[in-house]
Amino acid sequence: MNGSTDIRRTQVAIIGGGPAGLLLGQLLERGGVDTVIIERRSREYVLSRIRAGVLEAGTVGLLREAGAGERMDREGFEHEGTYLAVANRGFRIDFKRLTGGSVTVYGQTELTRDLYEARDASGRPVLHEVEQVRIHDADSASPWIGFNYQGRQQRLDCDYIAGCDGFHGVSRGSIPAELLREFERVYPFGWLGILSPTPPVSDELIYASHERGFALCSMRNPRLSRYYLQVPLQDSVEQWSDRAFWDELRRRIPHAAAESLVTGESIEKSIAPLRSYVAEPMRWGRLFLCGDAAHIVPPTGAKGLNLAASDVYYLSRALLQHYRENDDHGIETYSETALARVWKAERFSWYMTRLLHRFPEQSEFDLRMQEAELNYLESSAAAQTALAENYIGLPF
Numbered sequence: 336m337n338g339s340t341d342i343r344r345t346q347v348a349i350i351g352g353g354p355a356g357l358l359l360g361q362l363l364e365r366g367g368v369d370t371v372i373i374e375r376r377s378r379e380y381v382l383s384r385i386r387a388g389v390l391e392a393g394t395v396g397l398l399r400e401a402g403a404g405e406r407m408d409r410e411g412f413e414h415e416g417t418y419l420a421v422a423n424r425g426f427r428i429d430f431k432r433l434t435g436g437s438v439t440v441y442g443q444t445e446l447t448r449d450l451y452e453a454r455d456a457s458g459r460p461v462l463h464e465v466e467q468v469r470i471h472d473a474d475s476a477s478p479w480i481g482f483n484y485q486g487r488q489q490r491l492d493c494d495y496i497a498g499c500d501g502f503h504g505v506s507r508g509s510i511p512a513e514l515l516r517e518f519e520r521v522y523p524f525g526w527l528g529i530l531s532p533t534p535p536v537s538d539e540l541i542y543a544s545h546e547r548g549f550a551l552c553s554m555r556n557p558r559l560s561r562y563y564l565q566v567p568l569q570d571s572v573e574q575w576s577d578r579a580f581w582d583e584l585r586r587r588i589p590h591a592a593a594e595s596l597v598t599g600e601s602i603e604k605s606i607a608p609l610r611s612y613v614a615e616p617m618r619w620g621r622l623f624l625c626g627d628a629a630h631i632v633p634p635t636g637a638k639g640l641n642l643a644a645s646d647v648y649y650l651s652r653a654l655l656q657h658y659r660e661n662d663d664h665g666i667e668t669y670s671e672t673a674l675a676r677v678w679k680a681e682r683f684s685w686y687m688t689r690l691l692h693r694f695p696e697q698s699e700f701d702l703r704m705q706e707a708e709l710n711y712l713e714s715s716a717a718a719q720t721a722l723a724e725n726y727i728g729l730p731f
């Protein structure tokens with residue numbers, strides 16, 4: 336943080352120093368628009384969160400444009416396909432052959448670190464450990480944010496406020512309840528995830544549907560693997576020893592993968608609930624919602640972080656159009672444009688979740704439908720193409 340920076344006025348005040356806030360800040364700074372980012376947590380805390388790892392080409396392009404793509408280009412891994420497995424037998428979906436596209440495996444932690452370094456280089460501030468953040472007059476021409484920073488009450492005046500403060504932030508709740516519509520589905524299970532300093536079991540991700548529940552084999556790099564198991568919501572991390580985790584994973588993935596799985600001591604273990612959620616609209620006056628502040632997807636389609644990036648794309652373009660061309664068309668249509676893409680990613684994440692998990696209320700008929708859908712996917716290039724084009728990311 337640059338302590339001498341004026342934090343009384345800026346053009347765009349950004350609440351939240353996660354991927355959405357940092358990426359937006361970089362794109363605007365590079366376009367000549369002044370920003371201040373305020374973040375509730377310390378930088379160390381933000382960088383210790385283990386989350387997403389699969390980047391769509393659009394996200395990769397934006398990171399390069401933000402001047403934060405160099406290490407990703409060097410250390411990220413291009414994946415040209417993925418495996419789906421049903422009852423311990425796998426088949427591959429070839430993204431490259433079906434769509435010409437691919438995804439990049441690069442951890443959210445690394446990406447966030449790169450964005451912080453790019454921010455540092457720009458000399459503009461991220462104020463960490465701010466408290467009592469309040470949005471004022473967002474529906475007027477003179478919005479401002481009040482917050483406590485280093486023991487002092489601060490007022491930050493601005494032209495616009497970007498609410499990039501995640502699902503539990505203050506921005507969404509600042510929109511009057513009578514104007515906000517919320518759409519939600521909470522799933523009756525969670526994902527138990529571990530990070531393991533062992534080589535990944537496969538060169539590409541394996542999404543496994545099994546009668547015992549879903550499993551995912553993912554990775555961060557050649558020495559770091561990320562594995563997940565579908566578990567009941569009531570389970571706690573303490574119930575799952577590393578050994579129990581590895582045994583259960585072996586039962587759910589293809590036999591060949593189970594045999595070659597390298598196990599070790601986990602270095603992180605957590606359970607995440609699964610939820611689909613959308614808030615409409617994504618703009619109220621001069622306040623914009625961006626990323627998880629406006630929507631949540633279950634991680635089955637690897638869309639959360641990528642959706643935050645596509646919101647940032649639309650919002651950065653809209654604000655640059657305002658400042659450069661005095662044209663507010665992008666601002667006026669931001670909510671509508673962003674939501675059109677959000678709903679498609681919500682649909683895909685819901686579809687993948689429904690396709691691959693066991694649901695407590697599933698009837699025999701539902702199970703047969705799931706089986707038929709997976710069989711169809713295995714045998715039909717058309718069905719695989721539809722999955723692949725959504726997985727690699729719909730165009731912005």
Ligand SMILES: Cc1cc2nc3c(=O)[nH]c(=O)nc-3n(C[C@H](O)[C@H](O)[C@H](O)COP(=O)(O)OP(=O)(O)OC[C@H]3O[C@@H](n4cnc5c(N)ncnc54)[C@H](O)[C@@H]3O)c2cc1C
Nearest residue numbers: 351353354355375386387500501504626627637638639640
């Ligand atoms: C446990 C977990 C696992 C996940 N796994 C995956 C995955 O495998 N694949 C995938 O695609 N996505 C995954 N996601 C989703 C993905 O991480 C998010 O979609 C992504 O982080 C969204 O970025 P964001 O910047 O919008 O929100 P966030 O990353 O949540 O950042 C918001 C920031 O705002 C800050 N903040 C909150 N309130 C305030 C306030 N009042 N004032 C100031 N700052 C505030 C927060 O501290 C945070 O740093 C996962 C999410 C979680 C929680």
